[in-house]
Amino acid sequence: MGSFVRRLRRRAFFRVAAAVFLAAVALALLPRRSRRGLSYYELQLQSSSLSQPFAGLRAGEAGLDALLEYDHSLSELRNSQGPQPVRFVRVAKTDSELKRNTQFQKYFKDIWATILANKPRVGFELAPSMAGSGMPLDVLVRRESGAYKAVNIAMHDTAGTPLLSEEYLLNCLKVPPEMVADLAASHKNVVRDLPAAYPEGLYEGAGIVFIGGGKFSWLSLLGIQNLRATGSKLPVELIFPTEAEYEEMLCEKVLPDLDARCVLLTERVPELRKHKYTIRGYQYKSLALLVSSFERVLFLDSDNVPVANPDAIFVSEPFTSHGMVTWPDFWRRVTHPTYYKLVDRELSDEQVRNNIDDVTPNKYYARDPSHAFSSMPLHDRAGALPDPSSESGQIAVDKRTHIRALLLALYYNYYGPQQYYPLFSQGGAGEGDKETFVAAAQHFGLPFYHVRKAVDVIGYWQLQPEEHYTGVGMIQYDPVVDYKLVAAYKDWFSAREREHERRQASLVGRWRDWLSGDVVYDPARTFTGWFNKTNSRPMFVHSNFPKLDPVSLRKDDFLFVTSGGARKRVRMYSDQSGLDFDFELRQWQFIKKYFCDRAIDLNYLRVAGVTSLDYCDFIEQELEFLESTQHLVNVRNATTSEK
Numbered sequence: 001m002g003s004f005v006r007r008l009r010r011r012a013f014f015r016v017a018a019a020v021f022l023a024a025v026a027l028a029l030l031p032r033r034s035r036r037g038l039s040y041y042e043l044q045l046q047s048s049s050l051s052q053p054f055a056g057l058r059a060g061e062a063g064l065d066a067l068l069e070y071d072h073s074l075s076e077l078r079n080s081q082g083p084q085p086v087r088f089v090r091v092a093k094t095d096s097e098l099k100r101n102t103q104f105q106k107y108f109k110d111i112w113a114t115i116l117a118n119k120p121r122v123g124f125e126l127a128p129s130m131a132g133s134g135m136p137l138d139v140l141v142r143r144e145s146g147a148y149k150a151v152n153i154a155m156h157d158t159a160g161t162p163l164l165s166e167e168y169l170l171n172c173l174k175v176p177p178e179m180v181a182d183l184a185a186s187h188k189n190v191v192r193d194l195p196a197a198y199p200e201g202l203y204e205g206a207g208i209v210f211i212g213g214g215k216f217s218w219l220s221l222l223g224i225q226n227l228r229a230t231g232s233k234l235p236v237e238l239i240f241p242t243e244a245e246y247e248e249m250l251c252e253k254v255l256p257d258l259d260a261r262c263v264l265l266t267e268r269v270p271e272l273r274k275h276k277y278t279i280r281g282y283q284y285k286s287l288a289l290l291v292s293s294f295e296r297v298l299f300l301d302s303d304n305v306p307v308a309n310p311d312a313i314f315v316s317e318p319f320t321s322h323g324m325v326t327w328p329d330f331w332r333r334v335t336h337p338t339y340y341k342l343v344d345r346e347l348s349d350e351q352v353r354n355n356i357d358d359v360t361p362n363k364y365y366a367r368d369p370s371h372a373f374s375s376m377p378l379h380d381r382a383g384a385l386p387d388p389s390s391e392s393g394q395i396a397v398d399k400r401t402h403i404r405a406l407l408l409a410l411y412y413n414y415y416g417p418q419q420y421y422p423l424f425s426q427g428g429a430g431e432g433d434k435e436t437f438v439a440a441a442q443h444f445g446l447p448f449y450h451v452r453k454a455v456d457v458i459g460y461w462q463l464q465p466e467e468h469y470t471g472v473g474m475i476q477y478d479p480v481v482d483y484k485l486v487a488a489y490k491d492w493f494s495a496r497e498r499e500h501e502r503r504q505a506s507l508v509g510r511w512r513d514w515l516s517g518d519v520v521y522d523p524a525r526t527f528t529g530w531f532n533k534t535n536s537r538p539m540f541v542h543s544n545f546p547k548l549d550p551v552s553l554r555k556d557d558f559l560f561v562t563s564g565g566a567r568k569r570v571r572m573y574s575d576q577s578g579l580d581f582d583f584e585l586r587q588w589q590f591i592k593k594y595f596c597d598r599a600i601d602l603n604y605l606r607v608a609g610v611t612s613l614d615y616c617d618f619i620e621q622e623l624e625f626l627e628s629t630q631h632l633v634n635v636r637n638a639t640t641s642e643k
Helices: 004-031 040-045 065-080 095-117 168-171 177-193 217-230 249-260 282-291 311-313 337-342 369-375 398-412 417-427 433-443 479-504 507-514 550-555 584-598 602-609 613-629 630-642
Strands: 122-124 139-141 206-211 238-242 261-262 297-302 302-308 325-326 392-398 456-462 468-479 538-542 561-562 564-568
Touching: 095 282, 095 398, 122 177, 122 325, 122 417, 168 337, 168 369, 177 337, 177 398, 206 217, 217 238, 217 249, 217 302, 217 584, 217 602, 238 249, 238 282, 261 456, 282 297, 282 337, 282 398, 282 433, 282 550, 297 311, 311 479, 325 398, 337 417, 392 398, 398 417, 398 433, 417 433, 468 479, 468 561, 479 507, 479 561, 507 630, 584 613, 584 630, 613 630
Parallel strands: 122 139, 206 238, 206 297, 238 261
Antiparallel strands: 297 392, 302 538, 325 392, 456 468, 468 538, 561 564
């Protein structure tokens, strides 16, 4: 009996062992999952939901025409009844790219957690131009003005304009104490918890970044082609906010020839999609700067056309010593004094600038500090952000030195429409992300170089029915040349001071100075007059209205004017100066290259129910006109250079 039981036990043991062995073999033959966990985006690629219209991130409306146009373009793209846009497909990546994406995902997960955990409770009601871009808040505050109202004052305006003192700006937008306390606590916590560095290898090298989507995919392509025409060799990344906006032909056939590649925002930061954040147009810029692969990065708006090679920016002053370069807008700064209070920044009563001039010794222009509150421009005082306000169609940043500023700017933009935008701009021209980068840099005591040469307008004159000027773009200048001009001014002014002191040492010299009205420094002209079109170098033409898009140019009839009862073509960029080529002709040559020669296929064309070839007659006619009038531009450039 005992032996029989032992035999049964042995048989059972062998059967169990055989079963375990067979199970192990079966498991070994099954497809094995990688040790690397799939990202949220990669899991979505396996989901059938991608066959449905993408409804994750939504671009909200905002104040500027460009942003409204972007959102309208995106809305058309998503709501089109025609063929659905090509979905983003997973492309082969190198091990280093996979590693970088994983690093991005881990790095930004904690950053988003910090920003979301410190959501303000109190905010302003949305401005009408930003309807739909806010978020639920516990307390909504009406946007009301006090005794004054923030006004748009151009940098060159000196007569009949209010002095933008602390007293004046404090009595524009009403900011309740409850909001100040709420934002101060939120800001303090975010500054405390944001990382001060990033993982080694997350960023590398230098490059240029654009944002695509809708018609801005086309405008970015035009910008990249212009970039290469300047001789630029830096790599380019085109950031797409959503899968719906991905452009198959552009990304896979066109951009590789231009040393440019496409990057999907949600692949780098999958939390944006996982948590269904509502991303507004202004946020894309701060996100694009952060998710780009480059450590030293130049961001350009899609409608910002390079006209000179920007590559030297990254290896030259002022970038090498400052780590951030910004460009000026037309307007004086109207940042609310409350902003400085809530970020705990002390403002001195000493005047350290005269408008854009922080180079000339302040003994030549400083006002009485005892009356700083009411009789001194707030943004001429030590501790305040400098004039003029920023134009963020271009910004250059070194992440190695300024990563904290970029992360804080992301926070400012995420809570921009109802909190920080009103404080930075008080409803002034271009209220949006424009001040967030310099404010963030200043908060951490990080340097930035603000180009001194004033922005110029480019456009054309129309003589009938009455004489008027139509601006179509903005000219921004080379910071490397600008920095050298500042250094030259310092030397020139020092010599001027010495010569003046020599003359003042004699009675005859003092008498001659008195007769001639000669002064060492004229606050209205001496410094600002040092920078002009002749000695400065154009680097970007921000073609913001109308945009260089054949579809809208034909639809809205922008290329014609009525003069003397007749309809005729017009050169929109006829007063170009400082360029050694015909800017407008070059743009239409590139338009022909892609619309006609390469028959570019883009989402926004399909949404409009057209193809690029439908515009070839229109494009050829415009080219014939521009070629026949090219001599006018050449004459104008020659005349300008002779002055």
